[in-house]
Amino acid sequence: MTELTPADERFVAFDLDDTVREQAELDGHTVEQLSDYLDRGRVPADPRIDDSPECEIALRGLERLRRARQALLARDLERESLRADDWVASILDNITLEAHAGRDIPLTHPSPTARLVVTEGALRGILRETGDSMQNMFVGRCVLVGDVSVPGTPILIRVDVTVFPGENIPLLAERLRQAMYAALSRYTELVVAAIDITVSDLHALPDVSVREMER
Amino acid sequence: MSGTVRDQVASPLDAAADQVLAERAADGDLRAFEVLVRRYGPLMRVYATRVLGFNDETDDVVQESFITAWQQLGTLDDGRAVKSWLMRIVSRKSIDRLRARRAHVNIEDTDAPAPESTAPHVVAEVESQTEALARVLADLPEDQRRCWTLRELAEYSYHDIAFELHLPLSTVRGLLARARKTLLREMEDWR
Numbered sequence: 001m002t003e004l005t006p007a008d009e010r011f012v013a014f015d016l017d018d019t020v021r022e023q024a025e026l027d028g029h030t031v032e033q034l035s036d037y038l039d040r041g042r043v044p045a046d047p048r049i050d051d052s053p054e055c056e057i058a059l060r061g062l063e064r065l066r067r068a069r070q071a072l073l074a075r076d077l078e079r080e081s082l083r084a085d086d087w088v089a090s091i092l093d094n095i096t097l098e099a100h101a102g103r104d105i106p107l108t109h110p111s112p113t114a115r116l117v118v119t120e121g122a123l124r125g126i127l128r129e130t131g132d133s134m135q136n137m138f139v140g141r142c143v144l145v146g147d148v149s150v151p152g153t154p155i156l157i158r159v160d161v162t163v164f165p166g167e168n169i170p171l172l173a174e175r176l177r178q179a180m181y182a183a184l185s186r187y188t189e190l191v192v193a194a195i196d197i198t199v200s201d202l203h204a205l206p207d208v209s210v211r212e213m214e215r
Numbered sequence: 216m217s218g219t220v221r222d223q224v225a226s227p228l229d230a231a232a233d234q235v236l237a238e239r240a241a242d243g244d245l246r247a248f249e250v251l252v253r254r255y256g257p258l259m260r261v262y263a264t265r266v267l268g269f270n271d272e273t274d275d276v277v278q279e280s281f282i283t284a285w286q287q288l289g290t291l292d293d294g295r296a297v298k299s300w301l302m303r304i305v306s307r308k309s310i311d312r313l314r315a316r317r318a319h320v321n322i323e324d325t326d327a328p329a330p331e332s333t334a335p336h337v338v339a340e341v342e343s344q345t346e347a348l349a350r351v352l353a354d355l356p357e358d359q360r361r362c363w364t365l366r367e368l369a370e371y372s373y374h375d376i377a378f379e380l381h382l383p384l385s386t387v388r389g390l391l392a393r394a395r396k397t398l399l400r401e402m403e404d405w406r
Contacts (some may be wrong), residue, residue, distance in 0.1 A: 022396075030392070031392060031395050031396055031399065032388060032391065032392050032395070035395060058399070061399045061402055061403070062395075062399065064344070064402055065348070065395075065398055065399060065402055067344075068344040068345055068347070068348040068402070069348065069367055071343075071344070071345040071348075072345045072348050072349055072352075073261065073368065075345055076261040076264075077257050077258060077261060080256075080257035080260050080261060081257055087256070087274065087277075087278075088249065088252055088253060088256065090274075090278060091252055091256070091277075091278050091281045091282070092245065092248075092249060092252070094278060094282055095245075095248075095281070095282055095285045095286075097243060097245065099243070099285060099286050100241070100242060100243030100289075101243070102243075121242070121243040124242045124243060124244075125243065125244065128239060128242070128244055132227070138227075138228070138231050138235045139239075140234070140235045140238040140239060141238035141239070141241070141242055142242055160235075160238065162231070162232065162235050200234075
């Protein structure tokens with residue numbers, strides 16, 4: 001090849017059917033190999049690819065394709081974000097909270113024939129709301145360990161919490177613990193032996209991937 | 216606690232990491248789930264549209280995907296992986312639709328309805344690379360487009376694509392290679 005890509009001729013490596021020609025034109029490589037190489041961020045560096053002008057041309061094409069793909073995705077996402085919000089409502093209307101109700105936790109009642117319960121799911125909701133009413137933290141998973149169905153059985157509660165940077169973690173955890181004890185005693189008759197709070201993560205911002213995607 | 220939908224208000228949870236949201240949603244927190252729906256629903260719609268073409272099935276597929284997700288969130292071990300987990304669900308649902316459509320019509324190579332990007336008014340004389348890519352993608356044979364979409368939008372491995380589509384790995388490689396080469400060849404003209 002005297003000239004890399006004459007303007008009047010397509011780059012022959014992109015011939016759809018001829019793998020032999022493809023490899024011959026790409027110094028023994030295929031478009032798939034080059035694409036995988038690009039996906040790996042061109043590391044570890046492969047001099048047989050990096051030093052080949054033909055591969056470089058193909059890689060530039062693949063990079064351009066990648067940029068166009070990202071731009072297309074961004075455009076499509078923007079179009080989606082401009083839609084009316086009713087699609088969210090229609091999804092939420094069609095899910096049932098029962099799926100996460102969990103076990104029944106009995107409450108005593110003066111009448112021997114009445115049976116009162118609060119569901120585990122509702123109780124987890126109360127614990128979450130207790131955390132949400134406090135600043136600079138997110139309550140994550142709440143687990144009730146022990147037999148909540150038998151009144152008087154001591155149980156353990158495990159709570160995952162994300163605390164924002166700069167907070168006094170022990171102080172915040174203790175305030176949360178006290179607030180949760182208070183809420184539990186207000187709404188249930190559970191005997192809570194302990195509330196274990198695990199501060200699992202200090203990141204307050206969404207995942208990096210999300211921000212990249214939304215850009 | 217009722218399932219009524221709240222008005223869209225900026226919630227502190229909007230800033231929460233995927234893991235927190237996934238775990239709260241698995242515990243039954245509808246607000247956390249709503250944030251996930253808003254965060255990843257658009258991407259899932261874009262994805263389903265690429266696989267299925269522009270039609271009213273996309274809404275159904277995305278809705279079904281989130282309903283399944285809500286029911287099965289407890290099985291997700293690592294909340295940080297919720298995005299790829301959701302993409303996997305919407306991929307499966309989309310592929311199921313394609314199969315059902317095919318079984319119904321009983322023609323092996325029925326293509327998706329023409330995406331709107333091929334509408335004449337969109338094919339302007341001077342088009343951006345983005346629009347050109349949308350058009351070339353739309354013109355790809357369905358099996359190539361599906362492989363490319365799984366690979367490039369849903370970030371599936373070759374192996375996972377083969378598994379999901381019930382195709383030999385060699386076939387997936389061949390379809391992807393053809394899709395890439397077609398796209399690259401078309402792009403030669405864009406410079």
